[in-house]
Amino acid sequence: MVSYDAIIIGAGFSGIYQLHSLRDKLKLNTLVIESGKDLGGTWYWNRYPGARCDSESHTYNFTFSKEIFENWSWPERYSKQDIILEYLNYVVEKLSLKKDMLFDNKVIKAHFDEKSNLWNIKTNKDKTFLCKYLISAVGCLSAANIPKINGLRKFKGKWYHTGKWPHTGVDFKNKRVAQIGVGSTGIQLAPEIAKSAKKLSIFQRSPNFSIPARNEIVNDKYKKKIKDNYQEIRDLIKSTPTGHAFHFSSQSTFDVSNEDRKKIYENGWQKGGLGFRGLFKDITTNLDANKTIVNFIKEKVETTMLNKHYAKVVTDFKYPFATRRPTLNTDYYETFNKDNVELIDISKDSIKEITETGISTIENNYEFDIIVFATGYDAITGALLSIDMVGKNNIKLSELWKNGPLTYLGLQIPGFPNFFTITGPGSPSVLTNVPMAIEQHVEFITDCISHMEKNKYSTIETNNDYSLKWRGVIDKAVEETLIPESKSSWLYGGNIEGKPKVFMPYPSGLPKYKKICEDIVLKNYEGFNFDKH
Incomplete structure (x- = not known):
């Protein structure tokens, strides 16, 4: 069984940036496991005619690297699937990330071992791994919803x-x-x-x-204007x-x-x-x-x-x-x-x-x-719940989430130590231009793991109280809008029969969410418990 410092599930935008951040910035031994035969996440699978991003091209990309931003040119106002996939391959090649990616392997099991404080991972190809940190980069729109129609x-x-x-x-x-x-x-x-x-x-x-x-x-002329205004656009x-x-x-x-x-x-x-x-x-x-x-x-x-x-x-x-x-x-x-x-x-x-x-x-x-x-996805929670996930005290994720997803900030789940979710339920995720939400999450997770490594902590874990408080913050915020007028929406799980009807993303915008996260860090990661045992 091969052991890693960190394992990331998914090789889309989230997995790519998280791998770069943990491997190249923190020097952690890190592996990405991807179910597809190549990288790209949603842009690997969604190849239907007309597939195109609805964020303007110059905003739907990474901004952490000025060099990458300025050396890539988008040909259209809204990019097609194949161009976005080409861009992601360019980034991965530029950062030499592919050698640390395992393709054509779907993670089917992730169990936390309380004795060793390690995650035990298994794929559908019978490969097994151990890791200290497990990060979900499975995406919010990746579990295809095929309606149950007779015949x-x-x-x-x-x-x-x-x-x-x-x-x-x-x-x-x-x-x-x-x-x-x-x-x-x-x-x-x-x-x-x-x-x-x-x-x-x-x-x-x-x-x-x-x-x-x-x-x-x-x-x-437009392309040059974009490249010449990197910082202004990023800000x-x-x-x-x-x-x-x-x-x-x-x-x-x-x-x-x-x-x-x-x-x-x-x-x-x-x-x-x-x-x-x-x-x-x-x-x-x-x-x-x-x-x-x-x-x-x-x-x-x-x-x-x-x-x-x-x-x-x-x-x-x-x-x-x-x-x-x-x-x-x-x-x-x-x-x-x-x-x-x-x-x-x-x-x-x-x-x-x-x-x-x-x-x-x-x-x-x-x-x-x-x-x-063209029936969409079991959004936000479907991909995670397709994995047999078991945390402390043998708690199953499917059991914990039977009445709807419970997280703290959309970053951690109570009872699941050292497990982080990028754009998970409870974060701005799909209500934003997603790469911007991804960058914020990856940077928070990277800083948090860096904090753990410097202080020699063995585990980080949130708890039910803070997760329930966060659920309350989301419910209060969404009730101040017209969004509850549309409870049949996939944002509530309304497109999936039997799915709990709970509003899943954080609705008050990325800057406000980022400020909340920053304040929590200043309060010594309030809501997260660190342990050295």
Whole structure:
């Protein structure tokens, strides 16, 4: 059995930076274990047509190295999957990290041994390891959710999930295709399928808000401007609540006239991007303010779509705008104007079963050659709970979290010594431009482990009291917003049958969260217990 100082589970953005920080800064013997055949995390698996980041390229990257930032050029405003994967490989090669990564091994077991204070790790390839520090870098959106629909095994055609896309691609030419789901991936995927499919049938349970991305190729002048302003850009994205390159307006919705408000919305719509949700400061806290932006979006969609029935279905919003992360699109609504595209409203005619030849709803039968599940993930907790994790006193993570995830700061779990979670439940994670949340977490964990090594501590562990207090902080903060109006959201686990309906991320923004972490460190890591035994 091979022993390491630290083992990291996952080789995406989190695993890459954490390996560099522990190995190169702290000189710890560190290994990354990755279930995929290569690095990249979500960008290794999500290869579906149209897969693209919804953070602007120059913000969706590492900022810890000025040299890496300035030596890499992003070709578009929003980067495609293959370019992001190319970037991550560039970083790993630059830092010579790949030699300390083990691929094609999924961690299936992690048990803490109280006698040795070591974690015992096992993979699906029967490899076993020991380590003092165990760090989860499994990602928040990595456990694919394939809905439990009767009859899937009977289907004689091909079926795919967007989060586990074949590396060889899928040929839709002259095929009858069913797409189930209209979340972020479905909205990116549908226009691409429609380009070649004989027929695309989009099954929608509930509509999603989507803003134009306004993606474009960037010129050399723009690239130079980005590289010349590294520190300014870094400071900006570290200081905004969402980790993006825009601040939320200080102006309230009703501070301006109806005419001026509409102009502000129109300018934001034409500019595109996630900054649209920051046009007024009270959009996520005042329902009347929120209704003004919802009505604007409805008007824009209705003028875009020729089929007015379809337009009504895709704008039949059941929750306020921005209470779920808004999606970005390129020609999604225009896609419904094509003759080979149809919309099936399964809130009115639900799916009964999958048959040998297609899909049966309560009222209709449809025949397909291909079914695509754009049904998202068992988000935030799913990947961790897929591991047989046992902490002190034989406590199982699945048992501890049976009523919802319990963590302190989204960094540690009570009863699981020396185990850290990067962007775990209880941290800003998916409510931010994720690489910025990752950098903050990795740096906190690295500093904490450095503190332990210098002081010769054997374990660090949080407790139930502090974790419950942190749960209270999150609940109080989210109740001050309109987010509870959308409890069917995956942020609450609403997309997974039987999953506890608990709001999982920290909602008050990255700078506020970072300040809380810094204050805790100044109080000698308040809420964490260190031991030398």
